[in-house]
Amino acid sequence: MTQTQQIRVSGFGGQGVVLAGLLLGQAGAIDGKYVSGSNSYGAQARGSGCKSEIVLSESPVDFPHLIGVDILIAMSQGAYDLYHGEVREDSGLILYDQDLVVPKESLKVKQIGIPATHLAIKRLKNKQVANIVFLGALIEMTRIVSPKALQKAISMHVTERFRPLNLKAFKLGIDVGREIHG
Amino acid sequence: MPLKSLQSSFLKGTFYLSGNEASAEGAIAAGCRFYAGYPITPSSELMERMAFRLREVGGVFIQMEDEIASICAVIGASWAGAKAMTATSGPGFSLMQEAIGYAAFTETPCVIVDVQRAGPCTGQATRVGSGDMMQVKWGSHGDYQIIAFSPWSSQEMYDFTIKAFNLSEKYRVPAFVMADEAVGHLRETVRIPEKIEIWNRKKQKGIPPFGTEEADGVPPMPSFGEGERLLVTGSTHDALGYRKTDDPEVHSKLVQRINLKILNHRKEIVETEEYFLEDAEVAILSYGFTARSSLYAVKGLRKEGRRVGMMRLKTIWPFPDEKVSELGKKVRKILVPEMNLGQVAGEVKKYVTCEVISFNQTNGEIIRPEKIKEELRKIL
Numbered sequence: 001m002t003q004t005q006q007i008r009v010s011g012f013g014g015q016g017v018v019l020a021g022l023l024l025g026q027a028g029a030i031d032g033k034y035v036s037g038s039n040s041y042g043a044q045a046r047g048s049g050c051k052s053e054i055v056l057s058e059s060p061v062d063f064p065h066l067i068g069v070d071i072l073i074a075m076s077q078g079a080y081d082l083y084h085g086e087v088r089e090d091s092g093l094i095l096y097d098q099d100l101v102v103p104k105e106s107l108k109v110k111q112i113g114i115p116a117t118h119l120a121i122k123r124l125k126n127k128q129v130a131n132i133v134f135l136g137a138l139i140e141m142t143r144i145v146s147p148k149a150l151q152k153a154i155s156m157h158v159t160e161r162f163r164p165l166n167l168k169a170f171k172l173g174i175d176v177g178r179e180i181h182g
Numbered sequence: 183m184p185l186k187s188l189q190s191s192f193l194k195g196t197f198y199l200s201g202n203e204a205s206a207e208g209a210i211a212a213g214c215r216f217y218a219g220y221p222i223t224p225s226s227e228l229m230e231r232m233a234f235r236l237r238e239v240g241g242v243f244i245q246m247e248d249e250i251a252s253i254c255a256v257i258g259a260s261w262a263g264a265k266a267m268t269a270t271s272g273p274g275f276s277l278m279q280e281a282i283g284y285a286a287f288t289e290t291p292c293v294i295v296d297v298q299r300a301g302p303c304t305g306q307a308t309r310v311g312s313g314d315m316m317q318v319k320w321g322s323h324g325d326y327q328i329i330a331f332s333p334w335s336s337q338e339m340y341d342f343t344i345k346a347f348n349l350s351e352k353y354r355v356p357a358f359v360m361a362d363e364a365v366g367h368l369r370e371t372v373r374i375p376e377k378i379e380i381w382n383r384k385k386q387k388g389i390p391p392f393g394t395e396e397a398d399g400v401p402p403m404p405s406f407g408e409g410e411r412l413l414v415t416g417s418t419h420d421a422l423g424y425r426k427t428d429d430p431e432v433h434s435k436l437v438q439r440i441n442l443k444i445l446n447h448r449k450e451i452v453e454t455e456e457y458f459l460e461d462a463e464v465a466i467l468s469y470g471f472t473a474r475s476s477l478y479a480v481k482g483l484r485k486e487g488r489r490v491g492m493m494r495l496k497t498i499w500p501f502p503d504e505k506v507s508e509l510g511k512k513v514r515k516i517l518v519p520e521m522n523l524g525q526v527a528g529e530v531k532k533y534v535t536c537e538v539i540s541f542n543q544t545n546g547e548i549i550r551p552e553k554i555k556e557e558l559r560k561i562l
Contacts, residue, residue, distance in 0.1 A: 041224070041363075042308035
């Protein structure tokens with residue numbers, strides 16, 4: 001099997017978990033990858049624990065849900081507690097919200113705190129775009145999809161009114177990723 | 183999610199679509215210009231996209247008062263000359279059954295997408311199931327045939343919706359896309375080719391619209407407004423459409439023909455797919471989303487050197503009896519995993535003499551590959 005990346009974005013419904021997954025999947029499709037995406041549905045997506053899962057692959061995806069987790073984005077403590085154990089040891093990566101999640105220290109997984117909500121409020125005056133800050137940081141650190149494709153995905157799926165804000169949040173996330181990464 | 187104007191009736195290229203959205207796009211590409219429906223989880227996104235797209239391409243979209251009215255409007259639109267469809271889930275599908283019988287008996291082309299959820303009754307609205315696999319064939323009374331597909335991806339939601347329209351037009355029969363919640367809500371890369379093949383119903387002036395010389399023929403279909411004398415009735419009717427409710431010969435001939443026109447053309451209609459069956463001792467027979475789990479499980483066991491293979495049913499009805507019968511001669515055992523209590527497994531047993539093991543899960547969740555692997559290990 002060629003390389004496959006399995007990504008789970010998680011948090012509270014309302015934090016933009018589903019949108020983040022949609023944008024990541026759309027960007028993968030723009031990059032020419034095979035993509036399978038699924039997310040919480042119904043009441044779960046609106047207030048309680050919420051997740052969005054993406055499989056990115058160079059070849060057709062056999063099973064479209066996650067078998068293991070290569071990358072976890074945890075936007076809330078509840079999501080972190082629920083899902084950190086499924087992340088692949090050694091090769092896995094967890095990005096968590098630095099101000100909302102206290103990570104476990106004993107994990108054999110690379111864990112990076114991202115001040116996504118804090119920066120979204122401080123720099124963009126809108127905590128709703130913390131999800132996009134996460135995507136910027138993730139893509140800068142891993143290049144699982146191209147930044148250009150994600151910008152295009154934002155222009156496809158975010159209404160004109162909020163597009164500039166989301167593009168700014170993405171740029172902010174890339175800067176955060178660059179600081180941490182290099 | 184805001185829907186952006188797509189501006190073209192027929193999309194080309196690569197898209198990232200949910201199964202429900204892909205089915206709507208397939209319908210538009212196939213020439214569907216009428217949709218009547220009543221929203222129901224987990225099919226609503228299909229209706230939402232049709233509302234938007236039909237406005238763009240100059241079609242008609244109606245939200246009806248319920249599912250009975252929806253299917254009746256679809257049948258009426260078809261007789262007015264439109265390619266027409268509706269989509270629903272279990273509870274709505276149950277309401278539609280009487281009119282589906284009417285569509286089958288009046289030989290009305292129409293497409294119905296059933297995005298199955300966990301039943302019976304209202305069940306678990308947001309959860310997955312595939313409990314309508316028998317209902318789609320036997321839901322209305324009397325002897326009739328329909329055509330039903332079982333998609334396993336967004337791509338097939340697109341492809342099979344087009345196929346359903348094509349075969350529905352060709353055979354003048356209701357055609358079904360039997361999706362499930364997991365496929366309807368799955369979002370995947372969908373590649374739409376430059377050209378697609380579209381079939382339209384046959385028209386021939388002055389030829390009887392309800393009878394043919396051949397015992398398994400499909401008569402041409404006029405529309406209201408074209409100047410043909412046209413009577414459409416759910417009572418037994420002769421070749422011209424006149425009611426013949428006491429004539430045994432007319433009834434027998436008509437019932438035979440609406441069955442034979444499908445059954446005698448099974449080879450042209452039925453599609454299956456085979457994986458690793460050349461030297462397999464045990465096979466999985468699978469369909470819908472569950473087949474994705476099955477394939478993953480089979481590939482995993484193959485890596486361990488186990489002689490296991492898989493047949494996937496793309497068409498469920500008419501049932502791929504010959505293919506299944508051949509499979510039964512090739513392998514010792516067949517495992518049939520389903521999100522119901524063995525509906526298709528029962529059908530498989532009719533056509534094979536080898537052992538058939540039904541693996542069922544009706545908890546509103548998908549059957550994961552690990553579970554199928556475990557079941558396979560038990561019987562290998």
